[in-house]
Amino acid sequence: GFDGDNNYIADEAVTWNVDGPIGNLNSNSGTSTTFTAQTEGTGSIRAVHPNASIGSANSGTIRVNLGQVSRVVLRTAPNNGGQEFAGQTMTADQQTTVYAAGYDVGNNYLGDVSVTWSRTGSLAPPASGTGSSFTFSPTAAAADGSVNGRLVGTYGPGISDETGLITVFPGAPKGNISLTPVPPNLPADGVATSVFTSSIIKDGDGNDVGSGKYFTVSISPTAFGSIVEPDADSETAGHQITTNTSSRLQFTFRAGTLGGQATVNVSAGLSANGSQQITLGSLSITSISTNPQFVTQGQSGINVSMAVQNLGTATIQNIVGNLTFQGTVDRTSDYSVTAGAGNPTQISGNSSATLSFTVSVNPGAALELITLNGTIAGDISGTPVSANNAGNKDTWTVQRPANLAIQSVTAVRDTVSRGQTNLSVTVRIANNLGISNSAGASVDSVRLRFRQGPLDKTGDYIVAANAGNPTIIAGNDARDFTFTVNVGLGATLGAITLDAEVYGKDANSLAPKTDLNATTTDSWVVIEGNAFRIVSLTPSQSQVTAGMGRDWTVKMLLQNTAPSSVNLDLSTTRIAFTIGSQNVTSQYTIPQPAQFDEGGTVLPGNSTRTLTFVIDQTGSTTGFAGISGVARGTDSGTGLQVIDDTNDGGGAEVNVQSPGVLSIAAVQPSQPNVTAGRSFEWTITATVTNTGGSAVKLHPNPDSITVAVGNNQGYVFARPRTFVDGDSIIAGLGVKTLRIRVTQTGLLTGPQPITLRLKGTEINSNREFASNIAGGSVNVESPAVLEVVSVRPTQLKVTAGQTTHWQVIVSVINRGGSQVV
Structure with a gap:
C-alpha cells in the first residue's frame, strides 16, 4: 500500500481475482497469491481492497501460451474429435483407426502427435511403426473371443495411452x-x-x-x-x-x-x-463279385456278377449294365467286357436281379491291384434312372503270365552201373525267376529224359517222383523236384545225358505251360556192375605250415564193386586244394603217383585200392584248404571211360597255418639284487609268445636255451624242458612263461646284463629255429662282511648286585656289498 504521495506503507491484504479464463490462483485473499497458467488466451489479475475508498488495482494484460506435451489420449477421431477409444468388438473383416491427441499439463489440446504404436494381448498383426494415427486391420480372430488386446501409443518415457480392450471375432465365411x-x-x-x-x-x-x-x-x-x-x-x-x-x-x-x-x-x-x-x-448296384483274386495278362473267360436292386415300386425297363476297372488310374480300357446273353432287361419294383459278364484281360494290362465297379441304367416310363457305384466292390491283382523253365538237371553220381538202384536226381524248375508280379504255375508232371546222342534211352530206367514234390511254383520262384532212379539191367552202357520235361498251367488262366529241355543238363557213365567211386581223401596231418618243404601225403581210397576191373588213368587222376573260392593248387608241388600203394594201376572188380599223393611243397596261402579229387579210368569190360569226383562226398580239409615264430617279450629276474659267489637260488623268468600260426615245441635239448648273466663266469643254470605250465608246446598266437633257475651266482659284481635265446621245433614241419635275443639286468653285490669296530659300556664302574640298568654299546660295520638283516 502507498500513501497519497506514493510512499510505501506496508503490504495490504486484498481480495484476488483472475479476469479471463487463463488460469487459477492458489489463494483468493491475502497480501499475495500465486497464479498458475492453464488455458491459452489473455487476461489479468485484479486486487480489490476491502476499503472501497482505496479501490482496486490490475496487473495488466497476461498472455498464456500453449505448453509442452505432457499427456496423450487415444481418440476415435482426429483433431481432438470423437471420444477416448474405449473397448470395442470387431470382426476380422473390419478395421478401425486410432488417433493420438497431445495435451499439455493444463490439459490444453496441442494437436495430434506422432507416437510409437504397439499392442498387448493376442491381436494380430502386431501394431508397429510411428505416426499420429494407426489403422488396425486384424487377421487373427476366434469365435470364443480369445483373440483380444489393446493398442498402445507411446509418445516418450512416461507418456503413453492405450485403448480399451479390443476383441476380434471371425469375419464372414469365404x-x-x-x-x-x-x-x-x-x-x-x-x-x-x-x-x-x-x-x-x-x-x-x-x-x-x-x-x-x-x-x-x-x-x-x-x-x-x-x-x-x-x-x-x-x-x-x-x-x-x-x-x-x-x-x-x-x-x-x-x-x-x-x-x-x-x-x-x-x-x-x-x-x-x-x-x-x-x-x-430307384436303381442301386448292391455288389460286384468275382472268384479269382489274381488274373493274368491275356486271360479270358473270367466271370463277374453284378447284383442290382430296384428300390422303387415302378418297374425299371431297358436295363443296361457295364463294368469299370480302377487301379492307380482308370484301367477300364485294359479290359474287354461282354454282357451275358441272358441278362434281365427289366426289374420289377422292390426286387433284385443279377447281371453276368465275361471279362478278358488285355495282354498289356497294368500289373496292379484293380477294383471292380460298375454302372447300371434304365428308365421308368421313359424317365432315365441310373446308378454308378456298387455298395460292395471286388478286387483282383493282375500278374504276368507264368513261364516254366527247367534250369538244371543234377545227378548225384557221375558213374552208375547196370542194376544200380536208389540213385537221386534233382530237377530245378523256375517260374519267371527274377521277375516280379508273375502268376503262379501249377505243375502237372515233370519227366526225366535219358539220351545217348540222338537216341532216347529213357526206357532203360525206372523213375519214381519223390513224395512231397511241389505242385505249385509261385511267380518269381524256383523249386526242386527230386526223383529216385533205378538203372535197368540191360541199360545202354556209356555216357548218358540226363534231361527233363515239365508240363503245367498258368495258375490263373489255366493256359498250358511247358518246357522240354533243361538249360543245364547232367550226365553219367553207365558201366557193368556197380559204380566206380572215390571213397575218401585222407591227409597225413590235419595241420600244415604255409610254404612247408617237409613232405606230407593225401591218400585217395578208390572202390570198384563191379565185376570188371578199371584201368586207372594216373595222368588225369589228381587232387586239388581250394581256400574259400580260390583254387590254390598251383602253389603246391604234387608229383603224380606212379601206382597204387598195393602196386600197379589196375583196380580189380569188387575191391578197393589206395593211391598216395605226396606233397613236396605246401602252398603259401593260409586258411582251411578243402581237398577235392577226381579219378578217371577205363572199364575193362566195355572199354568206356569211368569217372568220379568228390563233389558228391569223400573230400577232406587241412588247416594251412602261417609259420611259427618264437619271440621273447620280456626277461625278469626274481629279485633285483643277488650276492656274488653264492649258491642261494634265484630265477630268471621270460614271457614267450608265438606270433605265427603253427604250434612250436621247445627244443628237447635243454642246452638249446642260451642264457648268460654278465660274462657268465661262475654261473650255474638249471634249464627247463617245459614251460611253467608243464607243457613244452606253445600254440599259434599263444603266450607262455619260461623259468630258468640260477643255482650258483658268479663273482663279478655290479649291474650285470641278462641275455636269453631259445630254440624251438615247428610241429607241422619239424623245422628248427631260434627266437630273438632278449635281455634284462640284475645287480650283483659282494658278500656281506661284518666287523666289530668298538665295544663301549655306558658306565665305567658298576656295583656288584646293581639292579639299575646299564648298557654295552657295540659298533658294527658291513664292509661287503650285500645287505645284512
Whole structure:
C-alpha cells in the first residue's frame, strides 16, 4: 500500500481475482497469491481492497501460451474429435483407426502427435511403426473371443495411452466349401436320409468362423428332396442353416420319390459356397463279385456278377449294365467286357436281379491291384434312372503270365552201373525267376529224359517222383523236384545225358505251360556192375605250415564193386586244394603217383585200392584248404571211360597255418639284487609268445636255451624242458612263461646284463629255429662282511648286585656289498 504521495506503507491484504479464463490462483485473499497458467488466451489479475475508498488495482494484460506435451489420449477421431477409444468388438473383416491427441499439463489440446504404436494381448498383426494415427486391420480372430488386446501409443518415457480392450471375432465365411453326404446314395422312397457335413469353414483370413454363421441351403431340382432341419431364419429368403461350434455345416437331406442326381448347394452371400451331388435312385448296384483274386495278362473267360436292386415300386425297363476297372488310374480300357446273353432287361419294383459278364484281360494290362465297379441304367416310363457305384466292390491283382523253365538237371553220381538202384536226381524248375508280379504255375508232371546222342534211352530206367514234390511254383520262384532212379539191367552202357520235361498251367488262366529241355543238363557213365567211386581223401596231418618243404601225403581210397576191373588213368587222376573260392593248387608241388600203394594201376572188380599223393611243397596261402579229387579210368569190360569226383562226398580239409615264430617279450629276474659267489637260488623268468600260426615245441635239448648273466663266469643254470605250465608246446598266437633257475651266482659284481635265446621245433614241419635275443639286468653285490669296530659300556664302574640298568654299546660295520638283516 502507498500513501497519497506514493510512499510505501506496508503490504495490504486484498481480495484476488483472475479476469479471463487463463488460469487459477492458489489463494483468493491475502497480501499475495500465486497464479498458475492453464488455458491459452489473455487476461489479468485484479486486487480489490476491502476499503472501497482505496479501490482496486490490475496487473495488466497476461498472455498464456500453449505448453509442452505432457499427456496423450487415444481418440476415435482426429483433431481432438470423437471420444477416448474405449473397448470395442470387431470382426476380422473390419478395421478401425486410432488417433493420438497431445495435451499439455493444463490439459490444453496441442494437436495430434506422432507416437510409437504397439499392442498387448493376442491381436494380430502386431501394431508397429510411428505416426499420429494407426489403422488396425486384424487377421487373427476366434469365435470364443480369445483373440483380444489393446493398442498402445507411446509418445516418450512416461507418456503413453492405450485403448480399451479390443476383441476380434471371425469375419464372414469365404471360399469354397466341400460337402460330404453319408451315405452318398439314397433310394428315391421319400423316407431315406443322408447327413451332409461340410469342411471347416473359414473367413477371409483363414480363421474358423465358429458357430452361428448363416448359410442358405437349396436343392436342385427341388422335387428331389428336402432339408429335415427347420429354417433357422424365416425372415430371410431360402432355407437357412447355421454353422456349429466346429465351424461346420451339418444337416440332413431327405430323399424324394423321384430318382436321379440331386445337387445340394450351400452359400453365404457371394463369398462362400459349395455344392455336392447325391444319387437318388430307384436303381442301386448292391455288389460286384468275382472268384479269382489274381488274373493274368491275356486271360479270358473270367466271370463277374453284378447284383442290382430296384428300390422303387415302378418297374425299371431297358436295363443296361457295364463294368469299370480302377487301379492307380482308370484301367477300364485294359479290359474287354461282354454282357451275358441272358441278362434281365427289366426289374420289377422292390426286387433284385443279377447281371453276368465275361471279362478278358488285355495282354498289356497294368500289373496292379484293380477294383471292380460298375454302372447300371434304365428308365421308368421313359424317365432315365441310373446308378454308378456298387455298395460292395471286388478286387483282383493282375500278374504276368507264368513261364516254366527247367534250369538244371543234377545227378548225384557221375558213374552208375547196370542194376544200380536208389540213385537221386534233382530237377530245378523256375517260374519267371527274377521277375516280379508273375502268376503262379501249377505243375502237372515233370519227366526225366535219358539220351545217348540222338537216341532216347529213357526206357532203360525206372523213375519214381519223390513224395512231397511241389505242385505249385509261385511267380518269381524256383523249386526242386527230386526223383529216385533205378538203372535197368540191360541199360545202354556209356555216357548218358540226363534231361527233363515239365508240363503245367498258368495258375490263373489255366493256359498250358511247358518246357522240354533243361538249360543245364547232367550226365553219367553207365558201366557193368556197380559204380566206380572215390571213397575218401585222407591227409597225413590235419595241420600244415604255409610254404612247408617237409613232405606230407593225401591218400585217395578208390572202390570198384563191379565185376570188371578199371584201368586207372594216373595222368588225369589228381587232387586239388581250394581256400574259400580260390583254387590254390598251383602253389603246391604234387608229383603224380606212379601206382597204387598195393602196386600197379589196375583196380580189380569188387575191391578197393589206395593211391598216395605226396606233397613236396605246401602252398603259401593260409586258411582251411578243402581237398577235392577226381579219378578217371577205363572199364575193362566195355572199354568206356569211368569217372568220379568228390563233389558228391569223400573230400577232406587241412588247416594251412602261417609259420611259427618264437619271440621273447620280456626277461625278469626274481629279485633285483643277488650276492656274488653264492649258491642261494634265484630265477630268471621270460614271457614267450608265438606270433605265427603253427604250434612250436621247445627244443628237447635243454642246452638249446642260451642264457648268460654278465660274462657268465661262475654261473650255474638249471634249464627247463617245459614251460611253467608243464607243457613244452606253445600254440599259434599263444603266450607262455619260461623259468630258468640260477643255482650258483658268479663273482663279478655290479649291474650285470641278462641275455636269453631259445630254440624251438615247428610241429607241422619239424623245422628248427631260434627266437630273438632278449635281455634284462640284475645287480650283483659282494658278500656281506661284518666287523666289530668298538665295544663301549655306558658306565665305567658298576656295583656288584646293581639292579639299575646299564648298557654295552657295540659298533658294527658291513664292509661287503650285500645287505645284512
